[in-house]
Amino acid sequence: MIIRLFKGVLPSKLFLILFLAILGWAPLFIWNTAVNQDFTLPYFVNYFIWVNTLWPWSVATTMLVLTSLQAIYIIQINFKYILIDQRTYLPALIFGLMSLFLVTSPNAIALLMTNLVALACFDILFANSGLKISVKAMFNMGLLLALGSMFLWQAAFLIPLFWVLTFVVYQFNIRGLLASVVGFFTIWLLFFYGLYLFSEIDPFVGRVTVLYHNVKFLTDLRFNSLLPVLTSSVLLFLGFLVSLFSLGNKKIITRKFYFSLFLLVTAITVATLLVPRIPFEFLYVVVAPLSFMASGYLLQSRVKWIPDLVLLIFFAGIALFWIDKIRGILS
Secondary structure (H helix, E strand, O other): HHHHHHEEEEEHHHHHHHHHHHHHHHHHHHHHOOOEEEEEEEHHHHHHHHHHHHOOOOOHHHHHHHHHHHHHHHHHHHHHHHOOOEEEHHHHHHHHHHHHOOOOOOHHHHHHHHHHHHHHHHHHHHHHOOOOOOOOHHHHHHHHHHHHHHOOHHHHHHHHHHHHHHHHHOOHHHHHHHHHHHHHHHHHHHHHHHHHHHHOOHHHHHHHHOOOOOOOOOHHHOHHHHHHHHHHHHHHHHHHHHHHHHHHHOOHHHHHHHHHHHHHHHHHHHHHHOOOOHHHHHHHHHHHHHHHHHHHHHHHOOOHHHHHHHHHHHHHHHHHHHHHHHHHHOO
């Protein structure tokens, strides 16, 4: 019964999703739980510190704007490549509400920018499906990932990953890797040239060295913070499994698209868990692909009551997140 409310693209469906999104994000502006942000480039750090002194809601507003833009982008990607058989705004809602788990992270804006870059790379990857991917397209991916790494340096790990994904959608092409690497280093060489002109190389290298040696530990995770994420992620996990086992029922090109998404989710999950220098928040990059899979599961499941229950569990995780944060603020 609940899922029916989200099927289709009628204005009433859009208004419902906007209402739920506003309801989910409203506590951020009521209690302003956003924290100071960290980036690869110290200039971004200083900028947000300065802006935040002038307008305390600047960080929260930036998060909301970036999330909204990506939610719209996700809908456009779905309409463009028909990743879900039915037209729906549901992936935007799932993505937007899952983004709430970033609001207390110092890497939130950096991760949102990295995710926006990853979505743009997927758009480039899917754009010429069936044809041989061009060197220009791979070069553009390298440029985008270089820009993403200026916000979060771990975005550099996506270069070999997107090169591997081209094997799925297209075919093996060593020139694609070279082109993406050249595009990546083109931006950074220009940036280092600017640092050289202003004698800022040593301070920047020192900062990057500190960032590189930051190591995460599983003990950094609090159960109270982890429980809401795990609760809402039940929907994403089921969507992943159901989409994986129903892959054979999709069209050939759609199957390639989904298989590339599966590889991305698996590779980033494994790398985040095993590589100490990749923050746990980097898992946010897999939320957009999983939003497509979760939406497809909810809309196409033949068992009516289970998707309703899973969606309610998803909303419960969002509610638990705010209960935990608000209790911490008021205590």
